[in-house]
Amino acid sequence: MDEPPQTRVVLRCDAHPTFGVGHLIRSLALAEELQARGVAVSLVGDLGGITWVEQLVRDRGIPVLPAQEDPAQVAEQVTALAAVAVVLDGYHLPSETGAALRTAGLVVLAMVDAEFGAGQEADLYVDQNLRATPRADLPPGAAALAGLDYALFRDTVLTRRRVEPVPAHDPPRLLAVFGGTDPYAAAATVVPLVLATEVPVQVTVIAAREEVRTTLAGLSPGAGQSLEVLDPVSDLAALAAESDVAVSASGSSVWELLCLGVPTGVVCVVDNQRQGYTATVGEGVVAPVGVLDELRTDDAARAAAVAELRSVLTDGDRRADLAALGQRLVDGQGRTRVADALLARLPR
Incomplete structure (x- = not known):
């Protein structure tokens, strides 16, 4: 007797040095859960030539197909894979993609971050951010899941x-980590502020860009301080x-760090992180380090960041409180x- 065809879900997402890997990483977390339930997963997209990301996908046995640009052609690709559902995750995806997939009879899940990505037509919307609220203008029959109860984490976390x-x-x-590719070279601005605390500290920084590594190589740690610079790693949770303490961009990596129980300082690196930055700081669950543009140009912002970092490094009780609240x-x-x-x- 022939085996029934395996249920297949397609991830439509990309990774790239210019906009990072966060969308792909959280999609892979959902993929791991689906695979554990016997669902087959394919990826339609571009991995940006990022070697460690390509290895992550290979390790999970997920086949990758380059995506067509036209939404109708993407729908044809997915249909040809005999998939029943698609996960859309990426602000850059054409807003007509979800509608084209639904017209083809596919169930669509759209990952959104407040208004970013919310222009897609979908059956299910997921906003995994703190204080997120379900959108009110849902298509007929659609549903929304909002808040940290829906944050997606890989097995390694x-x-x-x-x-x-x-x-x-x-x-x-x-x-110190600012996304899988640190597209805005935040480490070059923030790590010197850590050293400026003059507090003994062992700093490990993920440096994905050559200009960042060059800047960090020119730093001189003070008494009791050390600085280790690493290339991006697939198992950041192990580090x-x-x-x-961790210092991170205010993106999806923050939720991983809170889940792990690591006290975290956050930097708002780009506009689509501003809501998450404001929410986590307002909740008192992170240490506010500042907004990247201000840290680059404003002496008062830099001084406030140094004071905040010094507090977290020297106050063990505060670190314990941050860790407990995050978890x-x-x-x-x-x-x-x-x-x-x-x-x-x-x-069915």
Whole structure:
């Protein structure tokens, strides 16, 4: 007897040095959950020639096809794969893509960040950000999932989620990471502020760009300070789990760090991160380091950032409070809830 065809879901997302890898990473988290339930996953998109990202996808056995530009052609691609659903994740995707896929009979899940990406027509909208609210103008029959209860994390994060406080290192270890490609070279601005605290600290920084590595190579750590510069890594959670503090762009990496239980300082690197930055700072769940443009041009902003970083590095009780609050907000079960909602909409 022939086996019934396997349910297949397609990810339509991209990664690129100019806009980063966050969309792909959270889509892969959902893919891991779907694969664990016996669902086949394919990816239609461009991985931007980023070697470690390509390896991540290969390791999960996910076939990759280059995407057509026209939404109707994308619908034809997906239909040819015998898929039943598509996950759209990317602000740059043509706004007609979701409608074309739905017209072809496919279930569409759109990942959005407030208004960014929300122009797609979809059956299910997911906004995994703190204080996100379900949009009111849904297409007929559509539903929205909003808030940190729906944050998506890969296995590598979930298996390293701290279940009890980790003894502090002396001096503390700080991980600085600004997305998988640091497209705005934030590390070159923020790491000098960490060293300017004059606090003993072991700094590990992910440097994805040559100009960033050049700037960091010219820094002189002070007494009791050390600086290690690494290329991007596929298992960032492993580094984060061994750190006492992290400093991150205010994107999806923040939710990973909170889930892990790592006290985190955040930098608003680009406009689409502003809502997340404001929400996390307002909730008191992160240390506010500042807005990147201001840190580059404003002496007062830099001084405030140095004071904030010094506080987090020297105040163990504050770090413990940040870690506990973050884990209370982010329980790590978001991908289970999103997968449940998506699979419930598939044809029986």
